[in-house]
Amino acid sequence: MEYCIFGAQTEDWYQTFDGELDLLVEELGASEEVRLRRNDAATRAVIVERAKVLAEHLLFKAPKATKAKRAYLASQLFPDSEDLDINMIVEEADNISWYLAHVPD
């Protein structure tokens, strides 16, 4: 549950700080650098999420599962992913699979 903590009475200097902070956040929200960083973060999160699904798929570790076959599997599982993302998903899934195979429970 989200609690409401409105209504704090603040010192004058804090109100000045708050105004400056609001302005900065507004500027950052509109800046290209931050926008790109946030987009990268969102893309990365999707890739990791999909890589986890791929790494757990039965065919991922099937005999003779080459990189190309894994990429094909990924493209079937995630048809909306672009080629570049598919390669990143496969690479990440490889890492996840290797990690899970070598780290004790």
Next chain:
Amino acid sequence: MAEQLEASACFTKIREAAKGIDATVIPCPLLVGKLEMVPLAILDCDDFVAAVTGIRPRAIYLAEDEFEANEAVHAELLSDLGGDDEGEGGAGTLLDLPAVRQLIRRWQKHDNSVSGYTARFMVDGVLHFWGAD
């Protein structure tokens, strides 16, 4: 209305009023989940003090917010710009931006100072809070 007091002076006045009626002072904010469902009395400093002395609640919630520039900026970035906090591009990483670092540095002189106060009590299902100066 009487001359407006500074927040800290009013908070002291409220604390003294609470002491004067032997109310238990609970040093944390009184939080409410769904505020729209709660009857509210939003009072300025003098009216809040008058309500304390007149109603004589058994418990009053008085809280001070301690300021920490880094933490305050981080929380605002997280809340307004969102994203994964520590991940690439998350709010945590935005703390490294020069403009953000500069703002934090400028306000660190207030670290550990009290930046805000809340004073509330609840009687007969009505939430009374100081908030209208």
